[in-house]
Amino acid sequence: MFSDDLKKSGWEEVVPNEVFRKGDWKAWYDTSSVLIIENKNNPNIFPISHPNDSQSNWTVHLIEEICTLEDERFRLTQALKKILKENPDNMATTEIAQSALSLCVHRWLPEGDGTTYRCAVCGTTKRGAMYEH
């Protein structure tokens, strides 16, 4: 069973069959059979479908890989922002950092009226549909 596989991998079952936590990572069911995966920096990293028994362990590893990559993306983004802030007069350095930051793979989260979205990673905003580029 999926919740047992999560617990075997160190996840705490905060709300039975509903909310699971491992350190700063959280997996919880919305109103359907979709798990919302989040870390401390991104409240909606990626939705994951509830797995059948044969995919259960694989899905636990997938969730942990997604969380690890999101943690790493945040760490690297913060390092680039620090480089920009601490080296304002070094054009070569700031150009590299600014260029890398502009290539964000945005994770859009709805704001306010539902037609505005903010990237949970870089803070960029846009209007329109969530999956429009």
Ligand SMILES: [Zn+2]
């Ligand atoms: Zn972004």
